[in-house]
Amino acid sequence: MRTHELEITPQLGRGLLSTMRSLLVLGQLMTESTGERQILDLAVSAVPSVAPCRVVGVEGVGLAPPCPVAGVAGQLVNLGPMGGPVVVRGEDWAWAYPLGSPLAQLGYLVVAAAQEPNGEEQFLLRALAQQTGAALANRQLHSQELATARELSEVNERLRGTVAALQRSMEIHARLTAVAVSGVGREGIARAVHELTGLPVAIEDRYGNLCAWAGPNKPDPYPKDPAPRREQLLRRALAAARPIRDGGNLIALAHPQGDVLGVICLVDPARTAGEHEVMALEHGATILAMELARVRSLAESELRIRRDLVDELLTGTDEESALARAGALGYDLQRPHRVVVVEGRGRAGGNDALFQAVRHAAREEPAGTLLVARGAQVVLLADTEADWEGLRQAVIRDLGGGSVRMGVGERCAAIADFPRSYRQARLALHLLETAEWEDRAVRFDDLGVYRLLIGNESLDEVMRFVQAWIGPLLAYDAQRGADLVRTVTHYLDRGGNYEATAAALIVHRNTLKYRLQRIRQITGHDLSDPEVCFNLQLATRAWQTVMALRTTPASPANAPANSGANSGTNSGANSEVPASGA
Amino acid sequence: MTTTPVQMGQPGVVMVPGDHICAFYRGPGQRDDVLLPFLREGIRSGDKCLCVLDDPDPERVILPLSLTVDVETSRSSGQFELLASDAAYLPDATFRPDRMLAFWDRNVGAAVQHGGYGFVRSVGEMTWALRDLPGVDQLVGYEAELNRFLPRYPQVILCLYDLERFTDGRMLMELLRTHPKVLMSGQLLENPWYLAPDAGAIT
Numbered sequence: 074m075r076t077h078e079l080e081i082t083p084q085l086g087r088g089l090l091s092t093m094r095s096l097l098v099l100g101q102l103m104t105e106s107t108g109e110r111q112i113l114d115l116a117v118s119a120v121p122s123v124a125p126c127r128v129v130g131v132e133g134v135g136l137a138p139p140c141p142v143a144g145v146a147g148q149l150v151n152l153g154p155m156g157g158p159v160v161v162r163g164e165d166w167a168w169a170y171p172l173g174s175p176l177a178q179l180g181y182l183v184v185a186a187a188q189e190p191n192g193e194e195q196f197l198l199r200a201l202a203q204q205t206g207a208a209l210a211n212r213q214l215h216s217q218e219l220a221t222a223r224e225l226s227e228v229n230e231r232l233r234g235t236v237a238a239l240q241r242s243m244e245i246h247a248r249l250t251a252v253a254v255s256g257v258g259r260e261g262i263a264r265a266v267h268e269l270t271g272l273p274v275a276i277e278d279r280y281g282n283l284c285a286w287a288g289p290n291k292p293d294p295y296p297k298d299p300a301p302r303r304e305q306l307l308r309r310a311l312a313a314a315r316p317i318r319d320g321g322n323l324i325a326l327a328h329p330q331g332d333v334l335g336v337i338c339l340v341d342p343a344r345t346a347g348e349h350e351v352m353a354l355e356h357g358a359t360i361l362a363m364e365l366a367r368v369r370s371l372a373e374s375e376l377r378i379r380r381d382l383v384d385e386l387l388t389g390t391d392e393e394s395a396l397a398r399a400g401a402l403g404y405d406l407q408r409p410h411r412v413v414v415v416e417g418r419g420r421a422g423g424n425d426a427l428f429q430a431v432r433h434a435a436r437e438e439p440a441g442t443l444l445v446a447r448g449a450q451v452v453l454l455a456d457t458e459a460d461w462e463g464l465r466q467a468v469i470r471d472l473g474g475g476s477v478r479m480g481v482g483e484r485c486a487a488i489a490d491f492p493r494s495y496r497q498a499r500l501a502l503h504l505l506e507t508a509e510w511e512d513r514a515v516r517f518d519d520l521g522v523y524r525l526l527i528g529n530e531s532l533d534e535v536m537r538f539v540q541a542w543i544g545p546l547l548a549y550d551a552q553r554g555a556d557l558v559r560t561v562t563h564y565l566d567r568g569g570n571y572e573a574t575a576a577a578l579i580v581h582r583n584t585l586k587y588r589l590q591r592i593r594q595i596t597g598h599d600l601s602d603p604e605v606c607f608n609l610q611l612a613t614r615a616w617q618t619v620m621a622l623r624t625t626p627a628s629p630a631n632a633p634a635n636s637g638a639n640s641g642t643n644s645g646a647n648s649e650v651p652a653s654g655a
Numbered sequence: 656m657t658t659t660p661v662q663m664g665q666p667g668v669v670m671v672p673g674d675h676i677c678a679f680y681r682g683p684g685q686r687d688d689v690l691l692p693f694l695r696e697g698i699r700s701g702d703k704c705l706c707v708l709d710d711p712d713p714e715r716v717i718l719p720l721s722l723t724v725d726v727e728t729s730r731s732s733g734q735f736e737l738l739a740s741d742a743a744y745l746p747d748a749t750f751r752p753d754r755m756l757a758f759w760d761r762n763v764g765a766a767v768q769h770g771g772y773g774f775v776r777s778v779g780e781m782t783w784a785l786r787d788l789p790g791v792d793q794l795v796g797y798e799a800e801l802n803r804f805l806p807r808y809p810q811v812i813l814c815l816y817d818l819e820r821f822t823d824g825r826m827l828m829e830l831l832r833t834h835p836k837v838l839m840s841g842q843l844l845e846n847p848w849y850l851a852p853d854a855g856a857i858t
Binding site: 091092094095098099101102105106107108110111112113114115116117118119122 | 819822828839844845
């Protein structure tokens with residue numbers, strides 16, 4: 074093998090200089106090249122121009138060899154960074170030149186020739202290989218930089234997206250928080266969400282009734298789902314715990330503490346709503362939940378204050394306190410009032426249905442706005458002289474039918490009169506029952522002789538009168554489970570008419586005659602004597618009054634339910650009720 | 656023919672009549688960095704400028720020229736002619752070297768002999784040669800033959816090769832061997848790889 078030392082004569086020097094310029098131009102072109110394959114192709118194409126040999130392979134890590142050569146790879150393992158001779162079958166001479174510098178070697182350019190090139194040619198081959206390696210390394214670095222730049226660009230893009238989303242979220246939050254504190258209510262919330270999303274916004278109550286709308290194309294009438302479908306939708310939205318799509322709407326629930334108070338809808342039939350719109354809807358739902366909870370809390374507070382006020386008025390309170398509470402409600406308590414007690418039941422529904430029916434009827438009549446439920450009764454503080462029977466009929470209509478009776482106390486000229494009027498109303502109701510009158514509205518003022526009896530300071534004299542006239546009948550009824558007092562009461566109330574009395578008692582005419590005979594025998598009274606009849610009738614009414622008083626305590630106690638407690642509060646009705654007249 | 660150096664357009668880069676220059680660049684941005692100063696200098700110097708572009712919107716490419724030279728006047732006077740590659744290189748979707756050489760001869764000859772121009776700058780964007788059309792495989796032979804044509808007139812021809820499109824290194828070496836001068840990275844170099852048409856077959 075020839076030495077690699079260069080012998081540079083002037084003529085050779087000029088040629089060498091020319092070839093070096095070629096390498097420089099080629100190097101520059103390699104540097105400008107766009108890929109490893111392009112660089113290697115340039116090198117492979119240039120080799121025959123710098124030496125009488127050819128490339129038989131390019132071996133290296135990560136490089137796609139344009140012309141691999143079998144059996145060379147194993148020989149390269151033992152070569153140092155400077156390269157060296159290799160054996161290629163069918164070639165007299167072959168050499169592996171390192172691609173790149175000893176410090177940054179990428180592989181080998183393996184060239185072969187029929188005879189060994191001279192020193193100058195081998196020098197040029199080595200230079201070409203180094204230049205190729207440098208260009209490859211440069212390209213790899215450039216690719217890495219590009220990849221890093223792309224990665225950074227992607228990270229920046231994601232960061233920009235995150236920052237933009239955060240800013241948008243803050244804008245939405247700030248806008249809706251401002252709405253929440255400004256007290257503009259549901260309309261303001263709908264308007265804000267519409268302005269944030271550009272989509273029409275509807276706010277519905279939990280039943281699907283429209284409460285607020287913002288944006289164009291408001292439907293008229295507003296569509297409402299049947300109750301079962303509505304409940305199904307609410308259940309689905311609750312389970313999803315995020316906005317859900319319902320046809321052309323995107324809906325979110327306002328449900329503080331799990332209780333659905335309302336629904337906010339983005340009207341989006343084209344399904345254009347994206348992440349930001351959904352975010353605005355969710356924030357809107359939160360603010361709506363706060364608003365609806367606030368409104369409900371206010372309503373509950375007002376209801377509680379009203380209930381407390383009515384309770385205090387009925388049980389007796391000092392005027393100053395009552396007026397202060399009424400003032401807080403904006404209610405004029407110093408108008409004349411009557412206490413009205415309503416009992417009854419509709420064809421369906423319980424006490425709440427009766428309460429709502431009385432509330433509606435009293436508002437329509439109008440008869441007043443202060444009312445409370447007390448057990449099976451509803452107590453209304455009426456601030457007008459209403460058509461009481463008309464009010465009762467209105468309650469029945471609201472209930473959709475059923476039975477309702479109503480007791481109305483005397484007018485209250487002062488705060489202290491409310492307990493008396495309340496008891497009067499209840500007495501009137503009980504008299505309706507004990508006297509077996511048909512359901513009606515009864516004013517205490519219209520009770521006639523009953524009112525006279527109730528007005529006695531003491532019922533002892535009344536009871537003595539009762540005992541004197543119908544005492545034996547009461548005792549007989551108590552011992553035998555008979556019905557003689559009721560029989561004589563109905564007989565006298567109907568002026569001695571046999572037919573009417575038998576019909577009222579739902580007994581046969583002969584049974585009535587038998588009973589009247591027994592009454593004559595037990596009492597010894599002549600029922601054809603007008604004086605006797607008057608005293609007997611008065612005694613039966615006195616007994617009804619005593620019975621009503623016995624079941625109507627002077628004070629209804631503090632609890633809203635009826636109570637038999639007798640507080641002895643001063644009232645127009647007698648507070649001393651004998652335990653039994655029998 | 657005079658050999659007085661002529662400003663190419665880029666700072667400090669001079670060429671001489673008869674130059675056949677191969678410009679390597681990467682992408683449209685670098686193309687414009689070569690093309691626009693070349694044309695601007697030609698318009699300013701009163702040279703005949705023949706420009707054949709393969710860009711889908713040639714008018715948009717030369718638009719920046721109007722910021723510094725009167726493109727409108729130069730085009731209306733015929734000093735500056737802008738052609739699409741389809742019209743010049745591929746009139747019937749076929750590349751024929753003899754027809755293209757006749758095109759240059761006709762246009763350059765007319766400019767010098769009848770147009771009164773003392774110097775002609777021609778520039779061609781060569782990416783059309785990458786299309787799958789008849790005759791494009793004769794590109795290297797055509798480029799070599801241009802070297803015989805160039806001395807006939809006071810002219811230079813600038814051939815624009817995009818390294819991002821001409822990715823075949825072997826083809827680049829062949830093209831390199833057909834241009835006496837090469838422009839890379841703002842430098843105009845004598846091309847040591849150049850093989851004159853009479854020097855033998857192109858390898």
